Amino acid sequence: MKITILTVGKIKEKYLSMAIDEYSKRLGRYCKLEIIETPDEKVLENASQGQEEIVKSREAERILKNVKEGSYVITLEIDGKQFSSEELARHVEGLGVDGISHITFIIGGSIGLHENISRIADLKLSFSRMTFPHQLMRVILLEQIYRSFRIINGEPYHK
Numbered sequence: 001m002k003i004t005i006l007t008v009g010k011i012k013e014k015y016l017s018m019a020i021d022e023y024s025k026r027l028g029r030y031c032k033l034e035i036i037e038t039p040d041e042k043v044l045e046n047a048s049q050g051q052e053e054i055v056k057s058r059e060a061e062r063i064l065k066n067v068k069e070g071s072y073v074i075t076l077e078i079d080g081k082q083f084s085s086e087e088l089a090r091h092v093e094g095l096g097v098d099g100i101s102h103i104t105f106i107i108g109g110s111i112g113l114h115e116n117i118s119r120i121a122d123l124k125l126s127f128s129r130m131t132f133p134h135q136l137m138r139v140i141l142l143e144q145i146y147r148s149f150r151i152i153n154g155e156p157y158h159k
């Protein structure tokens, strides 16, 4: 299985980079992982809704260029569908059984994802109704993908 994580902006905190590197290394046993960082845009503190919309659509254009045809697209959205870790694992496993060999996860930038991205999602995935910073979200997602593969393979992992 190939997993692509499409993100907006770079990781600025060293402790987050370290966690990302660790989970990326662990995931190497189970899948071919690719993380693509698309450039973010500066958003002014007092930006209007219209200005934010423009920024989001520019970010969306860059994201869309990196979505490969035929890959199963999972967008991370607060209002998406919530899964238990077991359910996510079974979903990923089911995709493999259905012959899907490439999953693309998309994490929005600091102001979220444009509807043009949401529109192409095969699944909108929520990690709760709370808002997490996009950089931290990358770590949480990697950990849950790793947990999925441990579950799929019947391997022990701390509860």
Ligand SMILES: C[S@@+](CC[C@H](N)C(=O)[O-])C[C@H]1O[C@@H](n2cnc3c(N)ncnc32)[C@H](O)[C@@H]1O
Residues within 6 Å of the ligand: 075, 076, 077, 078, 106, 107, 108, 109, 110, 111, 112, 113, 125, 126, 127, 128, 129, 130, 131, 132, 133, 134, 137
């Ligand atoms: C800081 S959040 C954006 C907040 C923005 N106000 C919104 O409503 O999307 C950055 C990105 O992290 C991801 N994210 C944050 N919290 C999430 C959650 N609870 N579930 C799923 N994705 C989340 C989403 O992809 C979001 O676009």
